[in-house]
Amino acid sequence: MSKIATNNSSPKCSPASFVEIHKKFKESLEIAFQNEHLSCVKIDYDSFKNNNDADKKSALDQAFRELLLLQLNDISKVGSVISLSIEAVRQDIVSVTIPVVLLGDAFDAVTLEKCEQIFTFVEDRVSIWKEEIFFVNCKNNILRMCNDLLRRLSRTQNTVFCGRILLFLAKFFPFSERSGLNVISEFNLDNITEFGVDDKDSEEVLADTLEDIPVKIDYNLYCKFWALQDFFRNPNQCYNKVQWKVFASHATAVLSAFNSFKLDEQRGSSLKKRKHGLTNGEVPMEDNEEKNFKTEHFFAKFLTNPKLLALQLSDSNFRRSVLVQFLILFQYLTSTVKFKTESLTLNQVQSDFIKETEAKIYKLLEETPPQGKKFTVTVQHMLQREEIWNNWKNEGCKDFNKPDLKEETNEEEVSKPKKPKKSLGEAMKEASRKGQFFMGTNELTRLWNIAPDNLMACKSEDRNFLPQLETYLENPREKNDTSFEWRALRLLARQSTLFFTSVNSPSPTCKVVDYLESVRRKILKDKNEITKVQEAVNNTVLEQHEQESVALEEQDDAELMKTENLTPDDHNAHKTSTVTKENIEEIASKIGSEWKKLGKKLGFSPDELLYFESENSTVAAQAQAMLTIWFQDDEDATLDNLAYILEGFEMQAAAEICKSIIDPPTSKIEEVSD
Numbered sequence: 212m213s214k215i216a217t218n219n220s221s222p223k224c225s226p227a228s229f230v231e232i233h234k235k236f237k238e239s240l241e242i243a244f245q246n247e248h249l250s251c252v253k254i255d256y257d258s259f260k261n262n263n264d265a266d267k268k269s270a271l272d273q274a275f276r277e278l279l280l281l282q283l284n285d286i287s288k289v290g291s292v293i294s295l296s297i298e299a300v301r302q303d304i305v306s307v308t309i310p311v312v313l314l315g316d317a318f319d320a321v322t323l324e325k326c327e328q329i330f331t332f333v334e335d336r337v338s339i340w341k342e343e344i345f346f347v348n349c350k351n352n353i354l355r356m357c358n359d360l361l362r363r364l365s366r367t368q369n370t371v372f373c374g375r376i377l378l379f380l381a382k383f384f385p386f387s388e389r390s391g392l393n394v395i396s397e398f399n400l401d402n403i404t405e406f407g408v409d410d411k412d413s414e415e416v417l418a419d420t421l422e423d424i425p426v427k428i429d430y431n432l433y434c435k436f437w438a439l440q441d442f443f444r445n446p447n448q449c450y451n452k453v454q455w456k457v458f459a460s461h462a463t464a465v466l467s468a469f470n471s472f473k474l475d476e477q478r479g480s481s482l483k484k485r486k487h488g489l490t491n492g493e494v495p496m497e498d499n500e501e502k503n504f505k506t507e508h509f510f511a512k513f514l515t516n517p518k519l520l521a522l523q524l525s526d527s528n529f530r531r532s533v534l535v536q537f538l539i540l541f542q543y544l545t546s547t548v549k550f551k552t553e554s555l556t557l558n559q560v561q562s563d564f565i566k567e568t569e570a571k572i573y574k575l576l577e578e579t580p581p582q583g584k585k586f587t588v589t590v591q592h593m594l595q596r597e598e599i600w601n602n603w604k605n606e607g608c609k610d611f612n613k614p615d616l617k618e619e620t621n622e623e624e625v626s627k628p629k630k631p632k633k634s635l636g637e638a639m640k641e642a643s644r645k646g647q648f649f650m651g652t653n654e655l656t657r658l659w660n661i662a663p664d665n666l667m668a669c670k671s672e673d674r675n676f677l678p679q680l681e682t683y684l685e686n687p688r689e690k691n692d693t694s695f696e697w698r699a700l701r702l703l704a705r706q707s708t709l710f711f712t713s714v715n716s717p718s719p720t721c722k723v724v725d726y727l728e729s730v731r732r733k734i735l736k737d738k739n740e741i742t743k744v745q746e747a748v749n750n751t752v753l754e755q756h757e758q759e760s761v762a763l764e765e766q767d768d769a770e771l772m773k774t775e776n777l778t779p780d781d782h783n784a785h786k787t788s789t790v791t792k793e794n795i796e797e798i799a800s801k802i803g804s805e806w807k808k809l810g811k812k813l814g815f816s817p818d819e820l821l822y823f824e825s826e827n828s829t830v831a832a833q834a835q836a837m838l839t840i841w842f843q844d845d846e847d848a849t850l851d852n853l854a855y856i857l858e859g860f861e862m863q864a865a866a867e868i869c870k871s872i873i874d875p876p877t878s879k880i881e882e883v884s885d
Contacts, residue, residue: 232262240275323372396549527581537572548605684730684734
């Protein structure tokens with residue numbers, strides 16, 4: 212109480228004016244608290260125009276603290292005062308830190324039981340404390356308030372409340388907050404486990420154990436068991452050779468005891484009955500819950516009394532805690548930690564021991580009821596996650612930044628269902644209707660459809676990207692550019708043999724520009740001479756062609772007069788091999804349902820055959836469409852080749868039609884000759 216009452220800071224304005232402002236705010240704040248609205252306070256705040264904001268905020272801060280003092284008897288009203296102060300901060304009429312100051316005053320003035328109730332209000336508004344206006348100005352106050360609470364609490368008596376405070380801090384501060392990180396990987400060396408008995412009859416105390424436990428529990432095993440806690444507290448002791456031998460010996464003895472005494476459901480139930488003092492016919496409520504795996508056990512710290520060791524060995528939760536401690540220790544010893552010194556390394560013998568012991572521990576965990584295998588998988592997952600956090604600390608605890616949001620897409624496009632992907636046959640069919648090609652990928656399809664005739668497109672002069680040498684070498688002295696000289700020499704080496712011969716015997720000190728100029732003149736001179744020679748040759752060749760064409764015409768006329776003396780073979784040699792639509796229809800009608808077999812031989816793919824089949828309703832039409840495309844596109848498409856292939860497939864009727872088209876009957880030949 213005294214802390215709140217004496218925390219008035221000296222105002223900047225005169226005491227009379229400050230008292231007047233404070234009195235006015237106190238009255239209006241009580242009305243605002245009853246109405247749950249700050250409108251009247253805001254009006255009074257704006258009415259003091261002659262006072263600066265610092266004076267008015269200071270007076271209203273004090274009014275809030277006095278209002279809170281009056282409401283501490285009713286915890287439910289404390290939250291209303293804090294909510295009102297948060298709204299006042301948003302309206303910029305009080306100090307930004309006043310909500311946290313009010314919470315600190317409340318925690319200092321009430322009991323721990325009431326503190327636990329008030330802290331619920333702090334937890335529920337973690338999103339408000341993380342807002343920029345509060346986080347920047349209040350984070351240190353909130354941290355100080357939580358640390359003050361933790362110092363008042365007992366880690367063993369108020370374990371749940373301590374955990375709530377730590378969870379709140381974990382939610383409030385970002386992962387990379389340095390004050391909440393054990394950056395240099397220090398251990399809590401103050402966590403010392405004391406064990407042992409003072410009297411000399413300690414072994415007699417341990418001898419008084421339950422008959423159901425077949426393990427010999429002596430004082431030696433008891434000391435080894437609890438001595439392991441010192442290694443769990445400070446794992447760096449294991450890197451010392453002497454200490455390692457002690458640890459290995461103790462661990463082997465304890466794990467052997469666990470392995471000799473395996474738990475099961477019946478044994479656990481019997482031990483619980485004896486522990487609760489029940490007869491054979493009675494079943495405690497805890498056993499029913501255990502059968503349904505719904506009982507949750509929590510122990511802040513296990514007791515070290517020698518009389519309890521036998522019962523603890525038969526407790527599955529106790530056994531799991533010890534085994535998991537082993538796994539955590541082994542993970543630290545074998546992991547790469549940034550702050551480990553060079554001396555903190557394991558030798559091969561130690562590594563082999565850890566590997567073998569780790570396998571035994573996982574086996575013991577799987578055999579420990581209830582749901583041993585499920586618990587083991589959960590532990591493995593947690594240790595893997597711990598390894599990720601360890602790597603994060605090794606990398607310097609980098610900030611976790613959310614990825615940038617992608618540009619907002621049109622809602623209609625998002626809601627529009629995706630079209631089903633077309634099959635290859637459908638895509639080829641659609642492209643064929645448009646007179647285009649479909650090559651399977653967008654880029655290949657685009658390239659193939661740039662021009663209707665790809666061979667002619669390749670021969671296009673537009674694809675000649677190299678300039679002519681004489682054009683590129685115009686006025687080389689005006690360029691005065693080393694990159695131009697280099698490109699000119701490359702072009703000269705590609706298009707002219709002058710690159711490999713000297714022009715007018717240039718001296719070693721000759722500039723590249725002068726050399727290129729002499730080359731240009733030489734090229735022009737040679738080009739003029741070649742042009743004159745070419746014109747003379749062309750004239751001579753033209754005269755020879757004219758003479759030869761006249762002689763060939765006279766010879767053809769003479770040959771045409773002698774056609775009546777030709778043999779049937781000579782007649783066939785002069786016949787055309789053009790195939791008409793009627794010829795294809797006649798051949799297709801004889802091929803029938805075997806047209807797919809023939810199509811594979813002619814080089815058509817399964818997708819193309821599927822296209823012919825889907826586009827035509829009858830077998831004859833399908834075969835006709837296939838043969839039409841073959842005769843149009845294939846360079847080897849002749850009636851001779853088709854007849855040869857048909858004979859190979861034993862389609863004699865279709866082969867005979869091909870032969871009849873190539874070699875018509877003699878009667879028809881005679882009719883033509885007549």
